[in-house]
Amino acid sequence: MSTITPGRMTAAHQGPLVVFVIGMRINHFHKVRKWWPVFQAMGPMLAEVSRDPASGFLGYEFLLRSARTVVLLQYWRDFDALEAYARAREKKHWPAWTAFNKAIGNDGTVGIFHETYVVPEHGSETIYGNMVPFGLGKVSGTVTATGSRNEARSRMKGIPAGD
Structure with missing residues (x-):
């Protein structure tokens, strides 16, 4: 599990x-x-x-x-x-x-x-709250959705994973 x-x-x-x-x-x-x-x-x-x-x-x-x-x-x-x-x-x-x-x-x-x-690049965004690895996050790994990655619109703009 x-x-x-x-x-x-x-x-x-x-x-x-x-x-x-x-x-x-x-x-x-x-x-x-x-x-x-x-x-x-x-x-x-x-x-x-x-x-x-x-x-x-x-x-x-x-x-x-x-x-x-x-x-x-x-x-x-x-x-x-x-x-x-x-x-x-x-x-x-x-x-x-x-x-x-x-x-x-x-x-x-x-x-x-x-x-x-x-x-296309910048054509998707994801959010996982209190989840087991799932979907694209399971495939690619995840990063915290804080700061510049807090809102869907910012995630759609393709903020780099290290920001």
């Missing part, structure tokens, strides 16, 4: 990034043989990109939206890195995507989704 960091913190990340939201929805619980492989496929992909700093993958958060829907909130250096991984035939994503299309296709048993947000 993670330790709570007391007080107000903000992510130490500076620069642009990509936020990639990806997940699945189990539409038919009783068709375990259909949805279980989809659920299991993400772990090896995350392990693969986590081991490779050159991939551009920064980290992720696992979120359980409901008993039917799981979500991964991923952070990437840039869109080119995300797309390169998704299209690389020798990486784990491509065969998993091919298997999904072959086994599920449009049969409705499992839903999948993703949303991609390209965030």
Whole structure:
């Protein structure tokens, strides 16, 4: 279990990034043989990109939206890195995507989704109050949200982490 960091913190990340939201929805619980492989496929992909700093993958958060829907909130250096991984035939994503299309296709048993947000430098701000490491702060580390980092508007201006 993670330790709570007391007080107000903000992510130490500076620069642009990509936020990639990806997940699945189990539409038919009783068709375990259909949805279980989809659920299991993400772990090896995350392990693969986590081991490779050159991939551009920064980290992720696992979120359980409901008993039917799981979500991964991923952070990437840039869109080119995300797309390169998704299209690389020798990486784990491509065969998993091919298997999904072959086994599920449009049969409705499992839903999948993703949303991609390209965030320019100074295009995000964060605040964590009395929290365990989470989201971008978990990925990049945190600094105290005091002084010039006390207000959202100042954090959006990209005050350097050391100020």
